[in-house]
Amino acid sequence: MYKKSLFFLLLLALAITLYFSPNFETIAAGVAILLFGMIMLEEGFKVFTKGPLQQILKKTTDKLYKSITTGAVLTTLIQSSSLVSVITISFISAGLITLSSGIGLIFGANIGSTTTAWLVAGFGLKIKISALAMPMLIFGLIFSLQKVNTLKGIGNVLIGLGFFFLGIFFMKEGFDVFSNDIDLTKYAVSGFLGLILYTGIGIIITVLLQSSAASLVLVLTALAAGQIEYENALALAIGANVGTTITAILGSISSNIAGKRLAIAHLIFNVITATLALAFIYPLGNLVNYLANAFGISATDYTLKLALFHTIFNVIGVLIMIPFIKKLEQFLVKYFQEKPNSDAARPHYLNEAVLAFPASVITALTDESKDLYKNAIFEIVAHGINIHREDIKSNEKPKNIIKNSTKDLDIAIDEVYHAKVKYIYGEIIRYAATAQSKLKLTESQNTTISEIKIANRKMVEIIKDVRELNRNVNMSSTLNNEYLIKEYNLYRKKVLKVLRVIYRFRKGDDTKNYSKKMNKLKAAAKENKAKGNHSIDNLIRKGLITPEMASSLFNDYSYVNDIIKKLIEVAELLYSNKDSLLENNPE
Template sequence: MIVLNILLQLCGGIGLFLLGMSLMTDSLKAIAGEALRQWLVRFMDSPLKAMFSGIIITIAVQSSTARTLATIGFVSAGILTFSNAIGVIIGANIGTTSTGWMVALLGLKFSISKIALPLVAIGAILKLLAKERLALMGMTIAGFGLLFFGIDVLQQAMAGVAASVDLSRWPTESLLSKLLLVLIDFVMTILLHSSSAAITATLAALASQAINLEQTLALVIGQNVGTVVTAVLAAVGATTSAKRTAAVHVIFNVVTAIFAFLLLLPGFLWAYQYIAFIHHLDPILIVAAFHTCFSLLGALIFMPFIGRFEQVLLRLLPEQENSLTRYLDDSLYSVPALAIAATERVLLQTLTDIYSLLIKFIRSEIITTMVNTNEMDATIKTVESYLERMSVPQSLSDQQRLILLLRLVVYIRVLRNDLQDVAQVELLKKQQILQELPLALVKHLERQIEYLQTTPFPKFPTDFVNDLIQLEQASNEQQEFLRQKIMHASVNHQLTASQTLDLLAAQRWIVHLIAHTQRVAVLLQQQDTIE
């Protein structure tokens, strides 16, 4: 009965910790999603900067997953080079160790559990009564409270384990017993699906003296290796960028674990035994330091060879996906700002492709039989499917951006349908009274393409959009006049009935095309958040 109670308490403590971590990271990602994206774009122009950025982002968001997902999306988009992405991943592995320090310095050192439940109450009140960022901050506070309440429950359970079973006497002299400890926490990390939960449970066990320092250090190595399984599972059936990112995780953690097992583990144990200053330190702090040194060791091993590392991975995992949709990765859904940004990029490029085709048709550089739009159609369908699977973001700004995205998809569909009747241009160009409108439209489309291809994307300037609005108004005003001209030519037998109908249809087509182009421009002027 006692064993069952301890087991239930252990499960409850881990569950509270995971729930608190989930609430905290999800709300922080919602608050900082856009800032996270902008940081990736602006502050990662070298592998070293990328590494430090990975450390800062992971500490701020308390989620190495958020960093990984951001990296996948922006590598595929071409905004972030893969060598810099490797730097981000290495940095995030270092940043992840901040959880161990937080637990060691706060969760196990101070009786923060006394204020944990009041924090949950404050967070819940803010979530219920406040809006936007303040409500998300409430979820962060509640998650923080649950996290430390879970640590307290976990520590109590580990004290019960220590009273019932003295695992600290488990022999660790042999290589086999050490490898077995690594394997135990490897499996534990996989089952918990969280390295943060695994390290917290391990530190709680050490604080309760259920295990000793040597066992704890071996378990930490196992936890770091166990995190690669999550990355591998996420990459199964995913994009090439996700597979490359998973490969970086696997190689980095496994190679670092080997060096840590052979060099770092014996070094720490020797220092703890023979250096008086270190021997008098709290073992929990020594474990937190070991965890950080583990990742720093990996950085020292891989950073000097990051260029060669990149070449090997690119050769082993060549790009296979469609050039436009390759970075619409399902894993980005957990950071809505990044999924939205990836979709925006695809849609802007698709819009550019449609405008480029229209310009070439109007200038007679190509004819309809020369164009295959199957890839464009497939891209639009992929984007629509990707958006259908995207859940509504918590952040109001992300919700607004998503709505604008959905509107942009509709307009792109309309423009794609306009492209089907582009042969009408030939009829317009043969009539002097009708050929001015398509030529005027070409000038505007060329200017739009210049803006669309700028990274980061600037919203359309007001004067440019106003010019397009004036062109639409002029085309509407001329429509009746031109219709009368066409009918007059038909009455005077200058046009056959069939030619008259074709010209009227061509006139409607160009007027509608100008109107649709103008609406897209107005939408992209409103979309301040596209960058």
């Protein structure tokens, strides 16, 4: 009740201010239009995040320098560090990238976000930007009305840019007229007190606007109109950097532990960077003046000098924090842990005592990973293709098993993942990271632990692939198309054969022979993915399946070959001849 009353009082105060101050109304409208433009930009780029962007991020975050570079480039292109954060959180949650890689992306996003200031200072305030906004809005609307998602995405991006530029135009116009009535420079505060005060104001503005980019545009337009002093503008920019992390913290309250850790990392980085910037504000100011002179920036072009300052202190912050990323990751993992689901499976082999020696922790990690693989992963894969595990252990011919296994086993893969995999997986990664950071490991031991981490990440990827395959396998049985069903049965048969070969290999039945079979199956899966499925092409040409069916088959063909390859790779990484995979694991 109190919050609602406060909200309506604020709305009333805003309405009264807008009524009595037309100039403020123009500025506020500019901020609103700019924020709406940023929302449309995010919506537009979200179209591209499910396909190409996922693949790009996965391939460009295996090294720290790649993560930072990717974060900077993506944020520069998307003009939204928040969208990069959302994508990063989703990848960490899925186990596709490490927390340190995610931190690298966030550091890079901070550098990339400085391009907004350059765009506005060097471009938006120098020309009549509304002239560019109009055609963007027109073409953006035309594209957004198309049925193809890619064109819709392009349309939303153009609309977003159009409104972004239009917002800058209105804010600039508002401040230009506003300066005729009120001179805000009268309220400038110099010295260290002014720095602290205006940093606080920058934080508040960013929290209210929910966007550091919008805050920077507001500061730049006010600075261009001579409404704030340059020194105070520097402090506002520092405050905007801190303010955006508070927004991230608030946004992560309802997110999972990955989101919380990343938000805390973002906060720590920006607070340290802001503290250093304030402590060394005058040396940094001298550096800005020196570089501005070297780059040919006028001594009185304060907007470009502010953009330069914003870039310098963010880059310096990243350079200072890079050596401490591993320490930061360890701190976050240790002090920000997920509360386990009371119904979730618990580790059998992992406890604090195993961290005393390298040999004990490696044995525990290996045994825990094996246990996870033969229990949860095999259950999910087998039931995901509607096959009972007892059938895999049997000597029945695969074609007969497929023929008789037409019933949907109705496995809720996400529920099984949360109940049997997620917590144990998190503990395996936590213990592995702790061992690598705290114990004196030989190169061989360190490699073994790294391989265990890789194997576990591949298990999570297998679950994700099976979830997609399971949905379409079950859908195919409802469409009454014999050709579609036949193709999916071939997919199921391939996976079944691999599960059986792995089971018999680990059981010790002619190990050498089944090892060769696994290698052949893995090589075939890799080759099949590269060549593609020509039978689908034939079915399309003959009109025996619809384009929608073909699309599902092509996608799932890739999933099947990935599942096969990863299942074998995990078995190779983890298993010795001592254990069998499916023994004592009933349906």
